[in-house]
Amino acid sequence: DAGVIQSPRHEVTEMGQEVTLRCKPISGHNSLFWYRQTMMRGLELLIYFNNNVPIDDSGMPEDRFSAKMPNASFSTLKIQPSEPRDSAVYFCASSLRQGNQPQHFGDGTRLSIL
Amino acid sequence: GESVGLHLPTLSVQEGDNSIINCAYSNSASDYFIWYKQESGKGPQFIIDIRSNMDKRQGQRVTVLLNKTVKHLSLQIAATQPGDSAVYFCAENENDYKLSFGAGTTVTVRA
Numbered sequence: 001d002a003g004v005i006q007s008p009r010h011e012v013t014e015m016g017q018e019v020t021l022r023c024k025p026i027s028g029h030n031s032l033f034w035y036r037q038t039m040m041r042g043l044e045l046l047i048y049f050n051n052n053v054p055i056d057d058s059g060m061p062e063d064r065f066s067a068k069m070p071n072a073s074f075s076t077l078k079i080q081p082s083e084p085r086d087s088a089v090y091f092c093a094s095s096l097r098q099g100n101q102p103q104h105f106g107d108g109t110r111l112s113i114l
Numbered sequence: 115g116e117s118v119g120l121h122l123p124t125l126s127v128q129e130g131d132n133s134i135i136n137c138a139y140s141n142s143a144s145d146y147f148i149w150y151k152q153e154s155g156k157g158p159q160f161i162i163d164i165r166s167n168m169d170k171r172q173g174q175r176v177t178v179l180l181n182k183t184v185k186h187l188s189l190q191i192a193a194t195q196p197g198d199s200a201v202y203f204c205a206e207n208e209n210d211y212k213l214s215f216g217a218g219t220t221v222t223v224r225a
Contacts, residue, residue: 105158
């Protein structure tokens with residue numbers, strides 16, 4: 001079975017540029033999560049979608065960050081304009097929302113803002 | 115605030131021995147716990163989960179123990195192999211969708 005698919009795997013860009021990260025959740029999963037992982041702060045939840053609707057975006061750092069889920073099989077996380085402090089590994093995860101269910105993670109996008 | 119914490123940041127184990135990774139949690143309302151394994155350059159991989167109405171759950175070579183009295187969770191890996199070298203995270207649910215992750219324990223398997 002295909003897991004969560006993220007692209008690109010690596011992104012290096014200059015500050016001020018727009019960055020778009022992409023995610024395809026596991027087919028049939030109705031919950032999708034975007035996380036950021038850094039050495040200093042560990043795994044942080046940025047935003048949570050259920051049935052394509054954003055439910056909790058309290059973890060989004062600031063207005064430069066936005067996320068969309070136009071359909072059940074695709075989501076994007078956009079940073080505009082990007083800053084060096086946004087450098088991190090960004091993970092997408094999906095799960096079934098039927099009581100407590102494990103979240104399954106993609107292999108992440110390693111983002112470096114120069 | 116309440117958080118999930120790990121007792122030890124690193125664990126070195128001889129190949130073939132059993133490994134025990136510990137995790138303390140402070141939210142007595144948590145009713146669902148997960149262990150993840152993260153290898154270098156990859157995302158956290160689900161290993162095993164347990165609900166608060168259970169004390170023990172076994173998988174393939176892994177066992178999770180939950181002690182609600184002292185708010186302690188452990189992951190036991192039997193016959194540790196080189197492929198088990200990774201960072202292991204415990205996570206607890208804050209609500210019906212949000213997980214709180216521990217800092218992680220780095221496990222190194224010695225040949």
